[in-house]
Amino acid sequence: MTMQTDTLASIYARSLYELAEESGGRDMVLELADELEQVIELLASEHALDALLSSPVIDTERRSTTIRTIFEHRVTDLLLRFMLVLNANGRLGHLVLIQVAYDQLVQDALGRIEVDVITASPIDEVTLARIGERIKAAMGKEPVLHPSANPAIIGGVQLRIGDKLLDGSVATKLRKMGTNLRKKGSRTIRSSIGTYLGDTA
Numbered sequence: 001m002t003m004q005t006d007t008l009a010s011i012y013a014r015s016l017y018e019l020a021e022e023s024g025g026r027d028m029v030l031e032l033a034d035e036l037e038q039v040i041e042l043l044a045s046e047h048a049l050d051a052l053l054s055s056p057v058i059d060t061e062r063r064s065t066t067i068r069t070i071f072e073h074r075v076t077d078l079l080l081r082f083m084l085v086l087n088a089n090g091r092l093g094h095l096v097l098i099q100v101a102y103d104q105l106v107q108d109a110l111g112r113i114e115v116d117v118i119t120a121s122p123i124d125e126v127t128l129a130r131i132g133e134r135i136k137a138a139m140g141k142e143p144v145l146h147p148s149a150n151p152a153i154i155g156g157v158q159l160r161i162g163d164k165l166l167d168g169s170v171a172t173k174l175r176k177m178g179t180n181l182r183k184k185g186s187r188t189i190r191s192s193i194g195t196y197l198g199d200t201a
Contacts, residue, residue, distance in 0.1 A: 008097075009094050009097035009098045009100070009101045010101045012086070012091065013099075013101035013102040013104075013105060014101075016032065016078075016102060017102060017106075020032045023078060028076075028078070029106060030106065031076060032079055032102070033103060033106045035075045035076060036079065036098075036099040036102055037099065037103070039071070039075065039079075039083075039095070039099075040095065040096055043095070043096075049070070052066060053066070053087075053095075054092055054093045056090075060087055060088060063087050063092070064084055064087055064088075067080070067083050067084060067087060068080070068084075071083065083095075086098075104162075107144065110142075111141050111142055112141060112143070113139060113141040113142070113143050113144065113161060114143075114144050114146065114161070114162075115135060115143045115144065115145050115146065116148065116160035116161075117131055117145050117146065117147045117148070117158075117159060118147075118148050118153065118157065118158040118160070118169075119147070119149055119150075119153070119156075119157050120149065120151050120152075120153050120154055120155050120156070120169075120170075121149050121151070122147070122149050123147050128145055128147055131157070131159075132145050135159070152171060153170065153171045153172070154169065154170035154171045154174070155169065155170035156168045156169040156170045156171075156173070157169065
Protein backbone atom coordinates (compact mmCIF):
# COMPACT_ATOMS: atom_id res chain seq x y z
CA MET A 1 0.00 0.00 0.00
CA THR A 2 1.25 3.40 -0.87
CA MET A 3 1.69 6.05 1.79
CA GLN A 4 1.70 9.83 1.61
CA THR A 5 4.85 11.63 2.71
CA ASP A 6 5.47 15.16 3.96
CA THR A 7 7.79 17.94 2.86
CA LEU A 8 10.46 17.22 5.48
CA ALA A 9 10.60 13.53 4.57
CA SER A 10 10.85 14.40 0.88
CA ILE A 11 13.77 16.78 1.54
CA TYR A 12 15.71 14.17 3.51
CA ALA A 13 14.91 11.46 0.96
CA ARG A 14 16.10 13.66 -1.91
CA SER A 15 19.36 14.40 -0.07
CA LEU A 16 19.97 10.71 0.58
CA TYR A 17 19.14 9.83 -3.02
CA GLU A 18 21.60 12.40 -4.38
CA LEU A 19 24.34 11.24 -2.00
CA ALA A 20 23.77 7.63 -3.05
CA GLU A 21 23.93 8.59 -6.73
CA GLU A 22 27.16 10.52 -6.20
CA SER A 23 28.84 7.76 -4.22
CA GLY A 24 27.86 4.73 -6.26
CA GLY A 25 25.41 5.53 -9.01
CA ARG A 26 22.32 3.43 -9.66
CA ASP A 27 23.68 0.36 -7.84
CA MET A 28 24.10 2.33 -4.62
CA VAL A 29 20.68 3.94 -5.03
CA LEU A 30 19.06 0.50 -5.28
CA GLU A 31 21.15 -0.97 -2.46
CA LEU A 32 20.09 1.86 -0.15
CA ALA A 33 16.45 1.35 -1.13
CA ASP A 34 16.74 -2.30 -0.10
CA GLU A 35 18.54 -1.47 3.15
CA LEU A 36 16.02 1.20 4.11
CA GLU A 37 13.18 -1.23 3.55
CA GLN A 38 14.87 -3.84 5.75
CA VAL A 39 15.48 -1.28 8.52
CA ILE A 40 11.80 -0.28 8.48
CA GLU A 41 10.73 -3.94 8.58
CA LEU A 42 13.05 -4.50 11.56
CA LEU A 43 11.60 -1.52 13.44
CA ALA A 44 8.06 -2.72 12.69
CA SER A 45 8.80 -6.15 14.14
CA GLU A 46 10.92 -5.00 17.09
CA HIS A 47 8.70 -2.57 18.99
CA ALA A 48 11.20 -2.08 21.82
CA LEU A 49 13.88 -0.97 19.35
CA ASP A 50 11.43 1.31 17.56
CA ALA A 51 10.45 2.90 20.88
CA LEU A 52 14.10 3.33 21.86
CA LEU A 53 14.99 5.09 18.62
CA SER A 54 11.95 7.36 18.55
CA SER A 55 11.55 8.20 22.25
CA PRO A 56 12.09 11.91 23.01
CA VAL A 57 13.17 11.15 26.59
CA ILE A 58 16.26 9.17 25.53
CA ASP A 59 19.29 11.39 24.93
CA THR A 60 20.90 11.68 21.50
CA GLU A 61 24.22 10.13 22.51
CA ARG A 62 22.60 6.98 23.86
CA ARG A 63 20.58 6.57 20.66
CA SER A 64 23.73 7.13 18.56
CA THR A 65 25.49 4.36 20.47
CA THR A 66 22.50 2.05 19.94
CA ILE A 67 22.39 2.83 16.21
CA ARG A 68 26.09 2.10 15.83
CA THR A 69 25.87 -1.12 17.86
CA ILE A 70 22.97 -2.50 15.84
CA PHE A 71 23.64 -1.26 12.32
CA GLU A 72 27.41 -0.76 11.94
CA HIS A 73 28.82 -3.27 9.39
CA ARG A 74 25.23 -4.42 8.67
CA VAL A 75 24.24 -1.50 6.44
CA THR A 76 26.28 0.73 4.15
CA ASP A 77 28.31 3.47 5.79
CA LEU A 78 26.17 6.03 3.96
CA LEU A 79 22.95 4.79 5.52
CA LEU A 80 24.56 4.54 8.95
CA ARG A 81 25.78 8.14 8.75
CA PHE A 82 22.37 9.24 7.46
CA MET A 83 20.62 7.64 10.46
CA LEU A 84 23.09 9.32 12.83
CA VAL A 85 22.33 12.70 11.20
CA LEU A 86 18.59 12.06 11.63
CA ASN A 87 19.22 11.24 15.27
CA ALA A 88 21.31 14.39 15.82
CA ASN A 89 18.52 16.48 14.30
CA GLY A 90 15.74 14.72 16.22
CA ARG A 91 14.24 13.33 13.01
CA LEU A 92 14.46 9.55 13.48
CA GLY A 93 10.69 9.50 13.89
CA HIS A 94 10.48 10.51 10.20
CA LEU A 95 12.38 7.43 9.01
CA VAL A 96 9.28 5.56 7.80
CA LEU A 97 8.09 8.51 5.69
CA ILE A 98 11.63 9.11 4.44
CA GLN A 99 11.78 5.49 3.25
CA VAL A 100 8.48 5.95 1.42
CA ALA A 101 9.68 9.19 -0.22
CA TYR A 102 13.01 7.59 -1.16
CA ASP A 103 11.22 4.62 -2.72
CA GLN A 104 9.07 7.01 -4.77
CA LEU A 105 12.23 8.68 -6.10
CA VAL A 106 13.63 5.28 -7.06
CA GLN A 107 10.41 4.24 -8.79
CA ASP A 108 10.34 7.54 -10.71
CA ALA A 109 13.93 7.02 -11.83
CA LEU A 110 13.08 3.52 -13.05
CA GLY A 111 9.99 4.76 -14.89
CA ARG A 112 7.62 3.07 -12.47
CA ILE A 113 4.64 4.28 -10.49
CA GLU A 114 3.09 2.84 -7.31
CA VAL A 115 -0.67 2.28 -7.52
CA ASP A 116 -3.10 0.97 -4.90
CA VAL A 117 -5.90 -0.97 -6.61
CA ILE A 118 -8.90 -1.23 -4.27
CA THR A 119 -11.85 -3.47 -5.15
CA ALA A 120 -14.83 -4.79 -3.21
CA SER A 121 -13.47 -8.36 -3.25
CA PRO A 122 -10.06 -9.85 -4.05
CA ILE A 123 -9.18 -9.29 -7.70
CA ASP A 124 -7.91 -12.02 -10.04
CA GLU A 125 -4.55 -11.77 -11.80
CA VAL A 126 -6.04 -11.36 -15.28
CA THR A 127 -8.18 -8.37 -14.27
CA LEU A 128 -5.29 -6.86 -12.32
CA ALA A 129 -3.01 -7.19 -15.35
CA ARG A 130 -5.66 -5.53 -17.54
CA ILE A 131 -5.87 -2.59 -15.12
CA GLY A 132 -2.08 -2.35 -15.15
CA GLU A 133 -2.03 -2.20 -18.95
CA ARG A 134 -4.56 0.64 -18.97
CA ILE A 135 -2.60 2.61 -16.37
CA LYS A 136 0.62 2.14 -18.34
CA ALA A 137 -1.07 3.29 -21.55
CA ALA A 138 -2.51 6.36 -19.84
CA MET A 139 0.54 7.42 -17.82
CA GLY A 140 3.46 6.07 -19.82
CA LYS A 141 4.97 4.43 -16.74
CA GLU A 142 5.22 0.85 -15.55
CA PRO A 143 2.72 0.51 -12.67
CA VAL A 144 3.65 -1.36 -9.51
CA LEU A 145 0.23 -2.55 -8.38
CA HIS A 146 -0.82 -3.14 -4.77
CA PRO A 147 -4.25 -4.84 -4.78
CA SER A 148 -6.49 -4.81 -1.71
CA ALA A 149 -10.16 -5.47 -0.94
CA ASN A 150 -12.67 -3.19 0.78
CA PRO A 151 -16.29 -4.50 0.76
CA ALA A 152 -17.54 -0.99 1.64
CA ILE A 153 -17.01 0.24 -1.93
CA ILE A 154 -19.63 -2.37 -3.06
CA GLY A 155 -18.19 -2.68 -6.58
CA GLY A 156 -16.07 -0.95 -9.18
CA VAL A 157 -12.49 0.08 -8.47
CA GLN A 158 -10.54 2.80 -6.70
CA LEU A 159 -7.00 3.71 -7.78
CA ARG A 160 -4.73 5.61 -5.39
CA ILE A 161 -1.67 7.11 -7.08
CA GLY A 162 0.41 9.15 -4.66
CA ASP A 163 -1.95 11.59 -2.95
CA LYS A 164 -4.65 11.31 -5.65
CA LEU A 165 -7.65 8.98 -5.51
CA LEU A 166 -9.42 8.01 -8.74
CA ASP A 167 -12.75 6.76 -7.48
CA GLY A 168 -14.86 4.59 -9.75
CA SER A 169 -16.52 2.66 -6.94
CA VAL A 170 -20.22 1.82 -6.88
CA ALA A 171 -20.50 3.30 -3.37
CA THR A 172 -19.30 6.71 -4.59
CA LYS A 173 -21.56 6.59 -7.65
CA LEU A 174 -24.54 5.80 -5.42
CA ARG A 175 -23.61 8.59 -3.03
CA LYS A 176 -23.40 11.09 -5.90
CA MET A 177 -26.71 9.80 -7.27
CA GLY A 178 -28.34 10.27 -3.87
CA THR A 179 -26.96 13.81 -3.58
CA ASN A 180 -28.23 14.70 -7.05
CA LEU A 181 -31.66 13.25 -6.30
CA ARG A 182 -31.90 15.23 -3.07
CA LYS A 183 -30.92 18.44 -4.85
CA LYS A 184 -33.32 17.85 -7.72
CA GLY A 185 -36.06 16.81 -5.31
CA SER A 186 -35.56 19.97 -3.27
CA ARG A 187 -35.72 22.13 -6.38
CA THR A 188 -38.87 20.32 -7.55
CA ILE A 189 -40.58 20.84 -4.18
CA ARG A 190 -39.63 24.56 -4.12
CA SER A 191 -40.88 24.95 -7.67
CA SER A 192 -44.18 23.21 -6.83
CA ILE A 193 -44.69 25.38 -3.74
CA GLY A 194 -43.96 28.51 -5.77
CA THR A 195 -46.42 27.47 -8.44
CA TYR A 196 -49.07 26.64 -5.87
CA LEU A 197 -48.64 29.92 -4.04
CA GLY A 198 -48.75 31.78 -7.32
CA ASP A 199 -51.98 30.08 -8.28
CA THR A 200 -53.64 30.86 -4.97
CA ALA A 201 -52.48 34.47 -4.67
